Amino acid sequence: xxxxxxxxxxxxxxxxxxxAKTISVYHTSDVHGWYSARPAKWDKENSTRIxxxxxxxxxxxxxxxxxxxxxxxGDMFQGTPEGNFTKGMASIILMNQLGYSAGVTGNHDxxxxxxxxxxxxxxxxxxxxxxxxxxxxxxxxxxxxxxxxIIEKAGERIAVLGIAGTHTSHSTLPSNVAHLVFAGEPGDxxxxxxxxxxxxxxxxxxLAHIGLGGDFGGRKVDISTITLTDEEAAYGTIPMARxxxxxxxxxxxxxxxxxxxxxxxxxxxxxLAESFWGLTDVTKVDLDFDDATGRFKGAKAExxxxxxxxxxxxxxxxxxxxxxxxxxxxxxDKAVSETAVDLGLSQEGLDSPIGNWVTDAMRxxxxxxxxxxxxAGIRSVLTKGLIKTRDVYQVMPFENTLITLTMTGAxxxxxxxxxxxxxxxxxxxxxxSIKFHDGQxxxxxxxxxEKDGKEIKPEDxxxxxxxxxxxxxxxxxxxxxxxxxxxxxxxxxxxxxxxDLKENPITAVPTGGRxxxx
Numbered sequence: 001x002x003x004x005x006x007x008x009x010x011x012x013x014x015x016x017x018x019x020a021k022t023i024s025v026y027h028t029s030d031v032h033g034w035y036s037a038r039p040a041k042w043d044k045e046n047s048t049r050i051x052x053x054x055x056x057x058x059x060x061x062x063x064x065x066x067x068x069x070x071x072x073x074g075d076m077f078q079g080t081p082e083g084n085f086t087k088g089m090a091s092i093i094l095m096n097q098l099g100y101s102a103g104v105t106g107n108h109d110x111x112x113x114x115x116x117x118x119x120x121x122x123x124x125x126x127x128x129x130x131x132x133x134x135x136x137x138x139x140x141x142x143x144x145x146x147x148x149x150i151i152e153k154a155g156e157r158i159a160v161l162g163i164a165g166t167h168t169s170h171s172t173l174p175s176n177v178a179h180l181v182f183a184g185e186p187g188d189x190x191x192x193x194x195x196x197x198x199x200x201x202x203x204x205x206x207l208a209h210i211g212l213g214g215d216f217g218g219r220k221v222d223i224s225t226i227t228l229t230d231e232e233a234a235y236g237t238i239p240m241a242r243x244x245x246x247x248x249x250x251x252x253x254x255x256x257x258x259x260x261x262x263x264x265x266x267x268x269x270x271x272l273a274e275s276f277w278g279l280t281d282v283t284k285v286d287l288d289f290d291d292a293t294g295r296f297k298g299a300k301a302e303x304x305x306x307x308x309x310x311x312x313x314x315x316x317x318x319x320x321x322x323x324x325x326x327x328x329x330x331x332x333d334k335a336v337s338e339t340a341v342d343l344g345l346s347q348e349g350l351d352s353p354i355g356n357w358v359t360d361a362m363r364x365x366x367x368x369x370x371x372x373x374x375x376a377g378i379r380s381v382l383t384k385g386l387i388k389t390r391d392v393y394q395v396m397p398f399e400n401t402l403i404t405l406t407m408t409g410a411x412x413x414x415x416x417x418x419x420x421x422x423x424x425x426x427x428x429x430x431x432x433s434i435k436f437h438d439g440q441x442x443x444x445x446x447x448x449x450e451k452d453g454k455e456i457k458p459e460d461x462x463x464x465x466x467x468x469x470x471x472x473x474x475x476x477x478x479x480x481x482x483x484x485x486x487x488x489x490x491x492x493x494x495x496x497x498x499x500d501l502k503e504n505p506i507t508a509v510p511t512g513g514r515x516x517x518x
Contacts, residue, residue, distance in 0.1 A: 021289040023153055024066040025205065028057070029073035029253030030106070030277035032379070033083020033397075035094060035321050037308050040280070041383075049307060052280040054094045055321065056306040058314035060282070061098065067154040070099060073253030073275070074106020074164070074209040079379055079397045081332045081390055082325055087112045088120045090324045097320055100126040101151055104162035104207040105133070106253065107171040111399070114176060118144045129162020129207060132188035134181040142180070147192050150201055156289060159201035161192055161247075163240065165210040165254055167475070174473035185210055186243040193244050203248040203287055203296040211255025211274055212236045212263065215422065220258035220276055220303065233265075241270040249273060249285050249299050259283070262301030273301040281305050332390035336498055339506035343382040348424075354381050354395065355428030356510035361500035362493065363430045366465035368404055369451075370431035372415070374470055374477075378428065387501060396494045400467040405483040410458035412449055415479035420444035425515045426476045432456065434515045448518075467493055 037053040040046045061070065076091040077083035083090060088109065095103070105128060109117055121128045121144045131147035134140060141147060148161040165171070166182045189206060196204060211217060214232035228238070237252040242265070244250065249262075249271045258276030262285070265272060275283040281303050288297045346352035355378055363371035380394035407415075416434050419426040422442040425434075432451045439445035449456040456462075468488055470477030480486070 021154075021291050021294070022066050023156060023158070023287045023289070024064060024068040025249070025251075025285040025287060026057075026061060026064075026068055026070045027073065027251050027273065027275050027283040027285065028071075028279060029209075029251075029275045030075045030256055031072070031077070031091065031279045032075055032079030032108070032277060033077045033091065034080055034278040034280075035082055035090065035324075037306075037313065046307075049309070051308065052278065052306045053308075053313070053321075054098060054279065055313035055315075055317040056308045056311040057279065057282055058098050058317045059312040060304070060306065062314065066286070069101045069151060069153060069158065069160075071101060071160065071205070071207055071251065072103035073207050073251060074104050075108045075253065076103070076106065078108040078111050079394070081328050081393045082321075084393065084397055084399075085328050086324065087116050089123065092120050092123045093324065094317065094320060096125040097317060102127040102129055102149055102160045102162065102207065104128075104209055105130045105145060105164050106209045107165060107168040110168065110172040110176045114180070121145065127160075129160065130164045131161055131192045132163050132166075132183040132185065134183060136179050136181055148196055150199055156202040156294060157200075158287070159196045159199065159204045161189065161196060161204065161206045161244075163189055163206060163208045163210075165208070167210070167254070170473045170475055173469060186239040189240045190243040193247070197246075202289065202294060204244065204246065206240060206244055206247050206250040208237055208240060208250060208252045209254045210236055210240075211252045211257050212259070212272060213238055216257045217255035218257070220260055220281070222260040223263050224259075224261040228263075237272050238265055238268075241265050241268040241272060244268070244270065248287055248296055249301070251275070251283065251285070258303050259301065260303045271299045271301055275303065279306070332388060332393065334389045335386055336389055336392060337387045337501035337505050339382050339384055339387055341506065341509050342384050343506065343509065345381060350425050350516065351428055351512060351514040352378075353509050353512065354378055356430065356512060356514060357382075357506065358396070358497065359428050359430030360510055361497050361504070362402065362465045364504065365496040365500050366402055366404055366489075368431075368463040368465040370407075370412075370462050371429070371465040372470070373428045373467065374474065375426050375428055376475075377467065377469065382506070389498065392494060392498050392501070396497055398467075398469065400469050400493050402489045402491045402493050402496060403466050403468050403471045403480075403486060404489060405464050405466070405471070405480065405486040406461055407464045407479070407483045408458065409449065409456040409460040409462075411479045411482050412456060412462070413447055413458070414482075416447050416449060417444060418478055419476045420447075420515075423517065427515075429514050431462075433513070435518045436516075438517065446518075
């Protein structure tokens with residue numbers, strides 16, 4: 001009798017009548033064109049160990065025993081030559097190959113215009129979402145994105161709602177999206193959840209291209225055991241979770257945060273997760289359902305590093321990546337110059353060696369007295385040795401052009417005040433120095449600007465070089481709109497950096513200490 005019972009159980013299991021009712025959700029975000037594995041140079045303990053990429057992710061997925069969904073929270077391609085040269089099509093090809101179910105539009109997915117994004121969407125074998133994106137002319141949702149989709153998996157109906165960041169209006173080239181409205185994330189979450197509830201899904205996932213509130217961006221953190229302050233919970237994905245009320249999980253992006261074990265928000269009874277950036281890691285969320293009723297019971301999350309010595313790599317995906325890279329590599333592997341030193345980032349979040357070099361090069365090539373570059377627009381570093389075209393593209397992946405203008409000392413002071421928050425600077429500078437005190441609410445006080453050791457006075461005027469992102473409504477660029485004699489040179493900043501490297505090989509770390517607390 002005992003053997004018969006075991007045999008019956010095995011037959012039922014093989015027939016799928018008995019199942020674990022666990023559906024796994026794999027999530028990526030802010031891949032930014034990093035399709036291939038690479039050494040984890042940023043990790044002191046594993047600096048030569050290879051991590052990341054679609055081939056590693058594909059291999060991991062092929063070993064998953066649970067039924068699963070594969071989702072993405074945007075910023076798919078901008079950031080590498082492969083992504084930029086194909087204007088995102090390489091991302092779509094690879095995401096189609098891996099079998100993504102849905103993704104939400106990120107701000108940088110508009111970098112090559114809305115028309116280009118429409119081409120990408122039409123080529124995607126998965127659903128592209130953007131519930132809160134409206135055309136100004138009509139007030140209606142854009143017709144190339146879906147607000148949400150309901151996906152059937154292992155007998156469960158799972159709704160996926162996609163919410164873009166309101167910041168998109170100024171965190172891509174503003175002219176690309178000037179005809180669009182990006183409605184408030186919590187408000188539109190609540191609005192669309194009403195419609196989704198009428199569909200009676202078994203669980204709801206909210207994909208967002210914004211991140212958790214608080215100062216967690218750009219790093220991996222375990223905050224699963226802490227309680228966020230009211231200030232930290234006042235913006236980002238937590239207000240979305242509370243607006244959604246009964247969503248199973250809200251999965252964010254944009255801020256490049258990696259939540260090691262997710263974060264459970266008690267007021268909304270919702271799990272939150274984020275997946276870092278650059279496809280070095282993937283979030284796995286397990287959705288558990290009651291075996292008898294099929295009702296959603298709960299979720300848990302973990303951030304999985306894609307170490308290829310653990311995951312392996314899918315040979316077919318490597319083949320696809322190689323074919324996409326052939327033409328790109330011909331140009332990207334060309335030698336440009338050499339550097340005798342490493343040019344890295346700032347641990348303090350102030351002026352950095354790489355930022356100082358970029359702005360110095362902009363100033364040299366433009367002939368202006370001062371130069372400014374948004375810190376977030378510098379996406380990589382230069383390491384000692386040969387510099388290839390690829391390295392410059394990774395430092396400066398954006399298609400920004402050089403703008404020249406005239407600014408007063410008062411406007412420069414406003415610019416500094418707008419870009420120094422919580423002791424960190426969103427600007428890199430050349431030709432002047434900035435000193436400040438940390439004030440209340442994270443704002444800088446006691447700002448002092450100096451050039452050649454002399455205090456800059458409000459009425460002083462200077463010739464300035466910057467980029468067209470900052471002068472056309474980009475984050476932190478308001479003061480530039482008040483400047484005189486603004487002219488777009490139409491010269492790509494990346495081309496100017498390549499020219500400067502050829503003319504001025506890097507022999508020493510540029511002078512630092514340009515932005516300091518006192």
